[in-house]
Every structure is written in C-alpha cells, then in structure tokens.
Amino acid sequence: MNCWNVYAIEKTEHHAMQVQELSRTEYEQCAADFAATVPIEQLPLWQDLEATVPGRSPWGYAAIKDGERLVALISLVQYETHGYRYLRAHHAPVWEEEPTAEQEAEALTALVDYVRGRDKKQVFMRLAVAHELPITTPCLSTLPYDTTVVIDLTGGDEAILSRMKPRGRRDVRKALRECTLTFSDETERAIESFDEYYEVMVETAARDGFTPAPAEDYRNMLEILGHDHCRLFAGRDGDQVITWTIATISGTHATRYYGASRTGAARNLATDRLIYFECCELGRIGCTEYDQMGIGSEFQPATMGLNTFKTKFAKDGVRMVAPDRDVPIKKTFYRALVAAKAARARLRSAKHAE
Missing domain, CATH: 3.40.630.30 (Gcn5-related N-acetyltransferase (GNAT))
Structure with missing residues (x-):
C-alpha cells in the first residue's frame, strides 16, 4: 500500500497511531477487505455525489493504523461556506472494532496533524466520535444523533x-x-x-x-x-x-x-x-x-x-451510534465562529422578546 504522507502520534508502547493517505483505488481495496460494513457515505461513490452540490468537493481518503495494523478508514469531503472551509466525514472514522476513548483521542490527534500538514485552510473537521473528548466540541450546526x-x-x-x-x-x-x-x-x-x-x-x-x-x-x-x-x-x-x-x-x-x-x-x-x-x-x-x-x-x-x-x-x-462532533483545527478561528453563532442567537432572542 503506497502513501504520500504519514502523520504519527508516538505511544508509550513504542508504536504509533498513524494516518496514511490513500488513493481512491487503494481506499476501495481497503474498504472491500474491511471487516466492518463501510457506510454508504464512506464509499467513493458518495464523494462523486457530494461533488455535484455547490460548495462541496472531494478532499481525500485515508487509513488510520495502530502500528502496522489497519484500525479505521475515513473519506473526507470539503465543505465551503460563509468564506471558510471545513472537512466532513459522515459516519466516520469507520472502525474495524469499537474504539476506546483513548484510541479515538489518538486517532483524532493524528488526523488533526495530518490535515494541518496537508491543507492549511481547513478550520475544523466534523466526524462521528463515540466518546466526548477534550479534542471535540458540540457541532456548530446540524442536529447530530447518537x-x-x-x-x-x-x-x-x-x-x-x-x-x-x-x-x-x-x-x-x-x-x-x-x-x-x-x-x-x-x-x-x-x-x-x-x-x-x-x-x-x-x-x-x-x-x-x-x-x-x-x-x-x-x-x-x-x-x-x-x-x-x-x-x-x-x-x-x-x-x-x-x-x-x-x-x-x-x-x-x-x-x-x-x-x-x-x-x-x-x-x-x-x-x-x-x-x-x-x-x-x-x-x-x-x-x-x-x-x-x-x-x-x-x-x-x-x-x-x-x-x-x-x-x-x-x-x-x-x-x-457515534454522533457527529466537531474537531477544531484552527482553534482561534473556530472560537470566533462559536462566538458569532452565540451573538446571532442572542439577537434573535432579543427580537422575539420585543
């Protein structure tokens, strides 16, 4: 399996949680061999569908590995709205086995480093995360379900x-x-x-x-x-x-x-x-x-x-099921988005009260 970039977080057991970039063909092969069912939104066909919607475009595919072992797959789509960009992965990462909170935290940290290393313009990722972790925040928009x-x-x-x-x-x-x-x-x-x-x-x-x-x-x-x-x-x-x-x-x-x-x-x-x-x-x-x-x-x-x-x-x-949560990448920018949303909500409340 070839990879263009590998981003790793060192672990105490002397191996690493890595994010390995995949081509579409490599991803399709991994998905075909994967032990868990890959959701429809994580099939490459879904990226083709998303590409028909204004403001959305395919961003890439990756494998998450624990040492040499493949543990999860992820397909990411870029969303562009209100002058900023973020990445969306519906029902992903797709884990081969149910992850612990520690495994999710390590994978998300590796994903943040991977995105930062490849694309400086992404403000946050919206992913399916089972555990409420310090690295995550509630979704800025949408109504996620668990x-x-x-x-x-x-x-x-x-x-x-x-x-x-x-x-x-x-x-x-x-x-x-x-x-x-x-x-x-x-x-x-x-x-x-x-x-x-x-x-x-x-x-x-x-x-x-x-x-x-x-x-x-x-x-x-x-x-x-x-x-x-x-x-x-x-x-x-x-x-x-x-x-x-x-x-x-x-x-x-x-x-x-x-x-x-x-x-x-x-x-x-x-x-x-x-x-x-x-x-x-x-x-x-x-x-x-x-x-x-x-x-x-x-x-x-x-x-x-x-x-x-x-x-x-x-x-x-x-x-x-793992609900959608946001994972900030540009933390200051993300905090500004949260503050702007809160200000809009206060303004609406004030208007309703009049």
Whole structure:
C-alpha cells in the first residue's frame, strides 16, 4: 500500500497511531477487505455525489493504523461556506472494532496533524466520535444523533412483521387491509424525471417545516449511487404518487434516507405500508438490516418526537451510534465562529422578546 504522507502520534508502547493517505483505488481495496460494513457515505461513490452540490468537493481518503495494523478508514469531503472551509466525514472514522476513548483521542490527534500538514485552510473537521473528548466540541450546526432504530430484515416477510412492537404489527396489518395504494420500486422512473416525486417532497416540507434540497440532488443520488446502492420505493393511487422513500444500500446494510408523503386522511396508513414494503423488498435483495436514520435521546432531545413512530417497527431495534462532533483545527478561528453563532442567537432572542 503506497502513501504520500504519514502523520504519527508516538505511544508509550513504542508504536504509533498513524494516518496514511490513500488513493481512491487503494481506499476501495481497503474498504472491500474491511471487516466492518463501510457506510454508504464512506464509499467513493458518495464523494462523486457530494461533488455535484455547490460548495462541496472531494478532499481525500485515508487509513488510520495502530502500528502496522489497519484500525479505521475515513473519506473526507470539503465543505465551503460563509468564506471558510471545513472537512466532513459522515459516519466516520469507520472502525474495524469499537474504539476506546483513548484510541479515538489518538486517532483524532493524528488526523488533526495530518490535515494541518496537508491543507492549511481547513478550520475544523466534523466526524462521528463515540466518546466526548477534550479534542471535540458540540457541532456548530446540524442536529447530530447518537441513537437510531435498526430493523432486522432476515427470515422473510412474516419474520419481519413478528419482530415489530405490538403497535407496529397492528398498524401494518391495518395498512395491509385498508390501504389501496399500489407499491413498487420506481428507481428507474425517478431517474428519468424526478418532478412528480419532488412535488410530494415540497408538500411534505411545507407541512413539516423544513426546506427540501433541490430536485436534482435527489435525482443525482439515485443516478450516481446506482441501482446497487440506492432505490426509490413509491406508493401510488392510480397514476398519482402519494408517498415515496429513497433507501441507500451498502453491503447488507440499508438506510431509509429520505421520505415524503402527501397530506391526507390515509397518510399514516400509506407510510406504514410503504415502510413494510421497503423492508420486505430490501430483505429479498439480500439486505439484513434497515437503519431508520436517528431518533431522539438525552443527547439530542429535539428529535424525541420521532421515537414513537420509528421504534414501533422494531421492538429490539434501538442502537447507539457515534454522533457527529466537531474537531477544531484552527482553534482561534473556530472560537470566533462559536462566538458569532452565540451573538446571532442572542439577537434573535432579543427580537422575539420585543
């Protein structure tokens, strides 16, 4: 394995935690041989996808080694916003085995030195870090989560249903009886034109109070990740799309990435039936688990409202995950960003109080 730069932190055991820069080909080989499942966001295809978004660009790939042993992989994308740059690695570093706090701290220190040595313009990194460490700070933006729900897809349709909470089984069975929509994999149709699906997303965003990404972002996701890594499942009433989901796939791990549904009396029925349809279809193509992408917890109470709905599909599905945290590189600059954010928050509070 060739490397351009190696940055190391000496350890008392006389070996080192190192960051070794990899080419895309080298990274792909390491990912293919890795014992742990590499998340979709850490596959090189995801860098190709990120490159289509203004202000984002591929930055590089690296291996983290403990002595001569590969312990983690990381794929980094540069984000440029408000005149500064930072690096983002979704769900990474990807560790071969669950790290201790000491291992995470050593790896992050080596990563900071590596980035400083290669690129003087990066202000911070946003990484998935299991332990709250002195080198990390809470995210400057975004709502990170440390808890998710994973649905077991093994054993076929009835087995999937049997592992739901009683409420989940009841709601899905009611949806199977009463929901009259037609459900199918519409990936290719959505790649040809995303217009009808985007109309549903815009309606969802207006109802739920968020801003959707541009339509091309969703279509690019389907096209660039490809049929092996990304599917769109939809439910229709005749010719009209009522509800849809984009699911990503990496190895045997699927993730429910985006979902949208029209407002109406039968919306809950349609969503319950669609999720069950997704579970069954993903199970049939070889996926063994389906991640529902985050619920609320003590760490992130703002999203507690998601818990009742998401957890009903898997009575034993709650899992802890490493949440996003920021790792400052230019510490003075980063402190200034934090202070500016606090000042904006005070200004908003003062305006609301008037």
